[in-house]
Amino acid sequence: MSSALPIYLTDKMPVNYISEKAVLCFKDEAAYIVLEESESENLRRIQKAGRQLDNQGIKQLAPMGDGWDKERQWALSLGYTSTLSTNKVQWHEGDKAVTEQLQHMSDVYRFARELVNLSAEEIYPLSLAERVANHLTELAPEHVSYEIIKGDELKDAGWMGIYTVGRASQHIPAMLVVDYNPTGDANAPVESALIGKGITYDSGGYSIKPSEGMLSMKCDMGGAATVSGALSLAIRNGLNKRVKLFLCCAENMIDGRAYKLGDVITYKNGTTVEVVNTDAEGRLVLADGLQAAGEAGAKQVIDAATLTGAAQMAVGNEYNALFSIDDQAATKALNCAVQQGEALWRLPLASWHAENCPSAFADTANSRPQKGGGAGGASNAAGFLLRFAPNDGKGWLHFDLAGAYQKSATAMWPVGATAMGVRTIAATITD
Incomplete structure (x- = not known):
């Protein structure tokens, strides 16, 4: 050597x-x-x-x-x-303490980057769930338990967003639920819930993407990789609070069973959603994760997703975008980003954004029937998620990961996953 x-x-x-x-x-x-x-x-x-x-x-x-x-x-x-x-x-x-911290960060970032960079042939819904579950179990076997809900089990459990988006793929959809509980108390409150968009490949469905737009779509599970990496890093840094992780995993593919424009999805909480764009699938699966976080009673809820091109248009690939109607929670996350040296920018979100995707056939549509969701697309997507956020959005943070993946090399980054956001989210749940 x-x-x-x-x-x-x-x-x-x-x-x-x-x-x-x-x-x-x-x-x-x-x-x-x-x-x-x-x-x-x-x-x-x-x-x-x-x-x-x-x-x-x-x-x-x-x-x-x-x-x-x-x-x-x-x-x-x-x-x-x-x-x-x-x-x-x-x-x-x-400094030995600094050396240990750097090695923890390096190990976690390699793990998270690899999840995103591997092909969809290797990382599909079940394999993503299993890899993350195994990684966290090996890291803290005495504190980690998990469940994988898959295929028709999702429909039976009421997780209709993940089931509907993923049902057309040969790789069945899945929700991973990880419970990290270092307290020793089975009834300890859940301090934080982490939710990740795990679309392991996104063809766009019947709202099909052009070929050049599909090339990098193995990265559409970057949210799942980011929150998984954040929990891994927080555990290595001594996290002593109970945290639950929910990964919403599916492939957005096309066959005779694929969901179609005009379909109406009825969610577990009774909300009905008209599909006006099958390429706005990330918010459909995250809605299940947000409801699951509500059922867990989490005080702080954080979701992360490579959700909208509109966020990239707003902040470029150098920043991640943050949305919240809770100013205190948003300020905490922004301060953590500064402390961790990660670029994060808050974009507009108000309660009325939840009404910005109207439907004549359901409580809401999943987008607007316009390219990119129309003006304010990233805020409207966050507004859709707000409908499902626990506690009317108090304590909820939505990270739209505009900087999670580089389609071409730059002076700062190689091609592929960056894992930007891992440090910020880890700090936010640890602080």
Whole structure:
């Protein structure tokens, strides 16, 4: 095995033939990252340097010298890890506690990224549920129990959103319910519920996507990967509260049994929903997860989903979007995002957004019959979910994961999953 390349931080370019705008240079069999005055810009420069080092085929890095705090090492790791690489950062030996935290984060992010990056042939509803259940059980076997409700069992249990969206696939739909209870009290209250959109492949259904739009749709279970990773990280960080995880897993496919435009779904709580767009399926499955969280009596409810292109249009791929009608809960999440170094931006949501997808045949439609759901599509999608949020939306947070997946490489990120949001959600349920 080759030795690791030493990498140093400096405030002055150590060679005079490199452009002053360069973030990285090499000298005396070592690499140097040139810093500036702004720490936020420094983290960006370090992550960019990690991408450049990965692209050059360097297999191991060893941060050396002064200045390598936790966030700087993490920025290097984020840029240095790509889809197929087995790259390794040898963490700086300055602080053993920091080294342990970084290794926890690295292990969790590799797990979450792999779930998203693997093909739909490998990650389908049941395999997603089983992988996550096994991962969490191995992590805390004495505190984790789980149930997988699948196929026609979903219909019998009243989880009609997941059942309806997934019934046309050869891979049966499933809901994973994980109970993490470290209290030792079987009657302990559920402090938080995490809900993840687990659409392992999204063809769009009869509202079929164009070919180029389908290429990356193995990533449509990014919400499930994010909340699973968040719970994994929180457990590693000593989470001592009871948390339930609900993954809403299905493939949105087409055959003679597929749900159609004009169909009306009757949910467990009696709400009726007219389908005006089968490609607005994520909110249909999340509605089941939100009702399940309500049944569990969770005080804090967080859902995460690669839900709308409208959120990406609003915040780009550099941020995740946050929706809530609970200002206190939203402020807490935004503060956690700042502390964890993740980009999160709150977009508008008011109670009246729940009325923005009217139907003449049901209580609501699942979208507007317009491309992208029309103006305010991300807020209207969140408004649909608000109908199913427990406690009239108090304590509820909806993450629309615009930054969860990169369709092409950038200076900061490789192609594929980013796992952005894992740290923020983990901190939000731990705090």
